[in-house]
Amino acid sequence: MRNRLRRSAWQAIGGAAVAVVLISASSSSEVHPQLTSSVQSMKQEANSLTQRIAALNAQVQSISSHYAAVEGQIRQLQAKESTVETAIVQKQLELKKLHGEIVTEAVSLFAQAGTDSQVLSVLQDNPNASAVAQEDISTASSTQEQAVNAYEAVQQQLSNQQSQLKADQSQQASLLNLLSAQEAKAQSAQQQASTELSSVNSQIQQMVAAQLAAEEQARQAQIEQQQIAAEQAAAAQAAAAAQAAAAAQAAQQAAAGQAQGAGSQQQSQPPVSQAPSPAAVAPSGYANPIRSISDLQVWRIDQGVDFNGYGPIYALGDGVVLSTFNGGWPGGTFITYRLTNGPAAGLVVYAAEDINPDVSVGQAVTPNTVIGTLYNGPDGIETGWADGGALGETMAMSYGQFYGSNSTAFGANFSQLLSSLGAPGGVLQNSPTGSVPGNWPQW
Numbered sequence: 001m002r003n004r005l006r007r008s009a010w011q012a013i014g015g016a017a018v019a020v021v022l023i024s025a026s027s028s029s030e031v032h033p034q035l036t037s038s039v040q041s042m043k044q045e046a047n048s049l050t051q052r053i054a055a056l057n058a059q060v061q062s063i064s065s066h067y068a069a070v071e072g073q074i075r076q077l078q079a080k081e082s083t084v085e086t087a088i089v090q091k092q093l094e095l096k097k098l099h100g101e102i103v104t105e106a107v108s109l110f111a112q113a114g115t116d117s118q119v120l121s122v123l124q125d126n127p128n129a130s131a132v133a134q135e136d137i138s139t140a141s142s143t144q145e146q147a148v149n150a151y152e153a154v155q156q157q158l159s160n161q162q163s164q165l166k167a168d169q170s171q172q173a174s175l176l177n178l179l180s181a182q183e184a185k186a187q188s189a190q191q192q193a194s195t196e197l198s199s200v201n202s203q204i205q206q207m208v209a210a211q212l213a214a215e216e217q218a219r220q221a222q223i224e225q226q227q228i229a230a231e232q233a234a235a236a237q238a239a240a241a242a243q244a245a246a247a248a249q250a251a252q253q254a255a256a257g258q259a260q261g262a263g264s265q266q267q268s269q270p271p272v273s274q275a276p277s278p279a280a281v282a283p284s285g286y287a288n289p290i291r292s293i294s295d296l297q298v299w300r301i302d303q304g305v306d307f308n309g310y311g312p313i314y315a316l317g318d319g320v321v322l323s324t325f326n327g328g329w330p331g332g333t334f335i336t337y338r339l340t341n342g343p344a345a346g347l348v349v350y351a352a353e354d355i356n357p358d359v360s361v362g363q364a365v366t367p368n369t370v371i372g373t374l375y376n377g378p379d380g381i382e383t384g385w386a387d388g389g390a391l392g393e394t395m396a397m398s399y400g401q402f403y404g405s406n407s408t409a410f411g412a413n414f415s416q417l418l419s420s421l422g423a424p425g426g427v428l429q430n431s432p433t434g435s436v437p438g439n440w441p442q443w
Contacts, residue, residue, distance in 0.1 A: 304384020
């Protein structure tokens with residue numbers, strides 16, 4: 001059984017990272033930097049900044065609402081102030097009237113008591129002095145006493161109202177200043193976060209562009225490698241054919257020297273290549289893509305379904321090839337094609353790992369198209385649903401269902417599709433993690 005943790009390690013480093021391998025005659029290689037971990041980190045930072053901006057926006061709105069409420073309170077205080085000022089004017093009129101009554105009473109006392117009476121202070125417009133008030137109260141008639149008491153009560157009421165009004169105004173003004181400072185601080189933080197988010201998004205775009213360029217370079221390098229391998233195979237085949245021809249000629253010459261009447265010489269026939277297996281197309285329009293795999297071994301369900309063996313791998317149905325390489329997978333092979341017919345039209349299928357690709361990007365495929373050849377390597381094959389994005393991730397990874405060795409909902413769904421086409425399904429490791437979207441086809 002292969003070491004499945006190896007794939008997890010690759011994808012943890014870069015599930016869709018670019019690892020462009022340039023193979024020289026001495027088999028040395030130069031690997032481009034892995035970008036996926038940086039891109040994923042940038043995505044997380046962008047998501048964090050977006051959440052921070054939303055929180056700051058909510059804070060600004062809350063402060064603005066509070067500010068508006070305080071302004072409303074201040075308008076109420078201003079209305080109250082107007083009312084109090086009107087009351088003050090009224091009370092002042094009452095005070096003037098009371099003062100007149102006290103003066104009248106003081107004149108009467110003066111007429112009775114003479115010039116030594118301290119009530120003269122009232123006539124001198126000093127009715128607030130406590131000593132005078134006490135003297136007036138002690139010597140005045142009941143009418144004068146009532147007038148002085150009423151005068152003092154009105155003055156105390158006015159003083160209290162004015163003090164409270166000033167305290168309320170001061171408190172509301174301080175609160176407005178505090179809210180203004182808080183709002184300015186939150187808006188500044190929001191602007192800073194927006195600037196950081198713009199910078200992060202720009203870096204993500206640059207990384208993705210670099211990744212796409214590196215993927216194309218890797219694809220060209222792979223094509224060149226395959227061409228070299230094909231030329232070497234052709235040369236070896238030609239040499240073998242020449243050697244076989246020489247051996248056959250020598251055998252014929254030896255046979256000619258034998259007794260006449262000997263049986264005709266037997267000539268060995270070259271092996272006949274096995275023709276591709278025609279597709280047994282299901283009503284869905286799809287066919288078993290692993291129908292010609294020899295020594296087929298069924299492994300687990302994880303992001304997709306895992307198998308091993310050797311032989312040709314076919315397209316599931318009609319489609320268009322999107323990619324053949326992704327450095328984040330063992331072996332670097334990651335063939336994806338978008339289906340153009342059937343219940344899953346528009347969805348993307350992948351086949352990855354120990355495969356030699358036989359198709360190129362942009363090529364149209366059918367259920368009879370061999371997309372690659374599985375060689376019996378340490379990692380076998382994994383096939384399932386891909387997201388079709390520039391980073392080349394599986395649907396299970398994009399939806400956060402895969403943790404390194406567990407069976408996922410997308411893997412189980414693809415296993416059911418294979419079973420409906422006559423292929424063996426994979427082995428569940430657990431109740432599938434997550435779920436597929438509600439409109440996802442079922443089999």
